[in-house]
Each structure stands twice: as structure tokens, then as C-alpha cells.
Amino acid sequence: MRRPIMAGNWKMYKTPSETSAFFEIFRPLVADAAHVDVVVCPPFVNLPAASVAARETHIQIGAQNLHWAKEGAYTGEVSAGMLRAVGCQWVIVAHSERRQYFGETEETAFKKICAALDTGLKPIYCVGELLHERESDKTHAVLARQFHDCAGKLTPEQFRGIAIAYEPCWAIGTGKVATPEIASDAHAFIREQAREGFGTAAAEACRILYGGSVKPDNIGGLMAEDQIDGALVGGASLDPVSFAAIVNF
Ligand code: PGA
Numbered sequence: 001m002r003r004p005i006m007a008g009n010w011k012m013y014k015t016p017s018e019t020s021a022f023f024e025i026f027r028p029l030v031a032d033a034a035h036v037d038v039v040v041c042p043p044f045v046n047l048p049a050a051s052v053a054a055r056e057t058h059i060q061i062g063a064q065n066l067h068w069a070k071e072g073a074y075t076g077e078v079s080a081g082m083l084r085a086v087g088c089q090w091v092i093v094a095h096s097e098r099r100q101y102f103g104e105t106e107e108t109a110f111k112k113i114c115a116a117l118d119t120g121l122k123p124i125y126c127v128g129e130l131l132h133e134r135e136s137d138k139t140h141a142v143l144a145r146q147f148h149d150c151a152g153k154l155t156p157e158q159f160r161g162i163a164i165a166y167e168p169c170w171a172i173g174t175g176k177v178a179t180p181e182i183a184s185d186a187h188a189f190i191r192e193q194a195r196e197g198f199g200t201a202a203a204e205a206c207r208i209l210y211g212g213s214v215k216p217d218n219i220g221g222l223m224a225e226d227q228i229d230g231a232l233v234g235g236a237s238l239d240p241v242s243f244a245a246i247v248n249f
Helices: 016-029 044-054 081-083 094-103 104-120 129-136 141-146 158-159 180-198 201-204 219-223 241-249
Strands: 007-009 036-039 057-065 092-093 124-126 163-166 208-211 232-233
Touching: 007 092, 007 208, 007 241, 016 044, 016 057, 016 241, 036 092, 044 057, 081 104, 092 104, 092 141, 092 158, 104 124, 104 158, 129 141, 141 180, 158 180, 158 201, 163 180, 180 201, 180 208, 219 232, 232 241
Parallel strands: 007 036, 007 232, 036 057, 057 092, 092 124, 124 163, 163 208, 208 232
Antiparallel strands: none
């Protein structure tokens, strides 16, 4: 049995005071969800407020990106050590918006995952195909490349430390959720890549989240699939009541 992860990706939304207000409502609503890893990933500037608000709860805090260097002349960047210092336990790596708008590649994602693991952060490595790739029957080829050119290069020990999020780009922010069957097929394919690279036990232990228009009314159908171990939630994680409904699906 893989422990579910419900992670909220706030993207570029909310200020520190809005973060604190979110947690006031969210905390009691998820107080009984001890069987799930509940992770909130706000923008960098909100991480201290989120960490304070999550103190003495089982809610965990994550960042949405990091730089691979420990420190240095990298204007505008934030290191894994800095994230740890403000209470982060998780970090999202290679979200499709970072791939599409900010030049993230498998190569940079690999360096980020290594830096995160070295510092004790748990990476959530995002993969997923574009609409035209799905329509031209390239989904498996894309997922295989994204897996092998990044996660597949990790050591077995490193691989045990990551989670993977399958997020088909055509489902992100569009309201068009993948059907449980489509998501399940992609997850099984990713797990097969993990099995080939790292063996059955590592593949079976790997938590693979689905992301893309997850809402309170579709989470139940997704989580009914054996292959789906949780969700990476964008829009619906901004509202404490709706994200709590997803956590408590
Ligand atoms: P969405 O975003 O839930 O708003 O579709 C998901 C994500 O980008 O992680």
C-alpha cells in the first residue's frame, strides 16, 4: 500500500497574509487526514508564513522550484538549503509551466532533483505530454523520454526518495480532467519504466500523482484507480474548503 500524497500547487497566487488566512480555515478541516501526506506549495515569499501556520500539524510545506547550486551568483534563484531553512520538506521539479515558459529540461531537472535529495528535500518530478503529442500518439514516447533522461539517471537510492506527478498538459488549468482510465494507463506506463530501471520493488513503492483539473468532484474516481497515488492540485488548492475536500476524498 502506497501512502497517498495530496499536494497543492498554488503557482503565482496569494500573499503572506492570504497564506495565513488560508491555513486558519484549512488546518481544522484536514486535522483527521493522518493517512495522507498533505503538502502545500506556495510561492517562495509565502514559505515562512506557511511553515509557521503548519507548525504542530501534519501539513507539510513544499516549494515550486529550486536552483541546483548550493549558493552563488544566480540572481533571482533560491537554493535547496534556503528552502530547508524556511521549513520546506518538498519541492516540485519540472512542472510543465516551468518546461514551457522557463526552459526547464530533463537535464536541469536532474540537477535540481540531485540537489534537493542531497539537502533532504523530497522532489515531486513532473512529467506529461502536450495536447498535440497525445493526438499524434506520442504520449508513451514523451513519458519514456522524460523518465529516462531524468529520473532514470538517478541511483536506486535516489529514486526511492522521489515522487512523480503525471500531468498531461492539456488537462492543466483547462477544466478537462483526464479520465481515470487515461491517467491510469499513463501511470502504469511510467511504473513500467521504473520497473525496467530500478526493479519491481522500487517501481511498486514509487508514488505517482495525477495532476490536471483535479476537483472535489473528480478525485474519488481518480483515487479508485490502483495506479493513482494522490494528486497535484492547482486551481482547486487555492480554496481551503475545496482542497480539504480533495484531501478528505
Ligand atoms: P490545475 O493545475 O489543477 O489548476 O489544473 C495542476 C497543476 O498545474 O499542477
